[in-house]
Amino acid sequence: MFADMYPSANGRPSMPPQVLAAAITLQALHGLSDFETVQELRCDLRWKAACGLGLHDTAFDSSLLAYFRRRLARSARPNRVFEAVREVVRATGVLKGRHRRALDSTVLDDAVATQDTVTQLVSAVRAVIREVPGAGEVAAVQCTAHDYTDPGKPRIAWNDRQARADLVDALVGDALRLLGHLPDRQLGEKAANAVGLLALVAGQDVEPADDSDGRDGRWRITRGTAPDRIVSVVDPESRHVHKTRTRRQDGYKAHLAVEPETVIYTDVELTPGSGPEHHEANVACDLLADEAGPVDAFGDTAYSTGTARQALEQAGHTLFVKPVAQRPAVAGGFVLDDFRIDGLGGTATCPAGHTVPLSPDRGPGLARTANFGRHCTGCPLRESCTTSKTGKSLRIKPGYDLQREARRQAADPAWQNAYRRWRPPVERAVAWLVGHGNRRLRYRGTIKNNAWLHTRAAALNLRTLINLGLTHNGTTWQIRAAV
Structure with missing residues (x-):
């Protein structure tokens, strides 16, 4: 199952990968840190048995878990643990004849602090100086607004509006001069990413000052928020997310497809929190792509775009997706x-x-x-x-x-009864997913967090199967008949 992750013939892994895979699955289920996971493996007989360790095994160093997760996330099949559990689900036949899928999404908080414009500019300049060869010499001449070797923030009177405006203008000037004077050479991946990030940060939050401010030719904080704005250079893929008009979070979106009777996750996906390509309606088809046949798809108005409806119907699915309500221009008037x-x-x-x-x-x-x-x-x-x-x-x-046509169907009492019966169970799946402190992610970047999301969904599916009576008859997996 993990042979492709260890292609070298120079010896074997220090710890069997199946032990590490079992450990990260239990870790995702219980929401533990690497240190806490290893402590459980050392002290809890249940964990030892589940991971295949002997009574006197002292487990391993916690850094090995991070090393294994990194290998898994960067492999050709980063979701193989989830896929293995999905094969167990299919073998049991627990989903046979259950052709309904409820779709939903939830926001997961990122693992870093949101940074203001000044912090992002300073951090991005430091990254270029650190990663790009020769950038340090250029910065020593061109960057004068701040001592970028100082780990702290610039020393100004932060309650002075004019001082803050002058600092922003000077930092943007430093960033643009640094970008304009970098040596003309081929850059590696890290260096190129650092340069691109600085260029993006230097333009997303600022705009040229106009004559009305008396600051023509200078830079100021833009009035408004840039679309798809980076909120932290520590995790450039994290975004501002508006789940509702009044609720704003910073992080990622977890998209779920759930069988509502058993509350088994049939598929999950993690995306950055904003951007049209990451909208629920654009992810819906991917969540149902591995289904053996057409299903009844239940979703809220986020999945009710014309594009999503057309794609799902072309795939043969029957839609129970709540249509967007129409708002008349005049109260009680025509729509x-x-x-x-x-x-x-x-x-x-x-x-x-x-x-x-x-x-x-x-x-x-x-x-x-x-x-x-x-x-x-x-x-x-x-x-x-x-x-x-x-x-x-x-x-x-x-x-x-x-x-x-969707609004006409939604007026049918039979449609409404089906929606009220099969859509709400997905909320239970969301609650399980984010329970025990798992609303906040532990890693940075889409790749690592997406791998964690699939591992947690796999662990929750295993727990559900065990509660249903999962057993092995010597040939295949099955659900033990209720007594």
């Missing part, structure tokens, strides 16, 4: 579904019976518009339709027909 939209004919008809042309189809992913402006003058339904002085206008996004 988009009250208009007749003919995409093929290229027309839109309002509740008053006026028909106008849709704008030309400009390609996939682009919305079409319809403007009723002149027809709204003197219309008796105007007060229930729009508050715009220029009249009603519509914006029809791609996939509108699918969304409209």
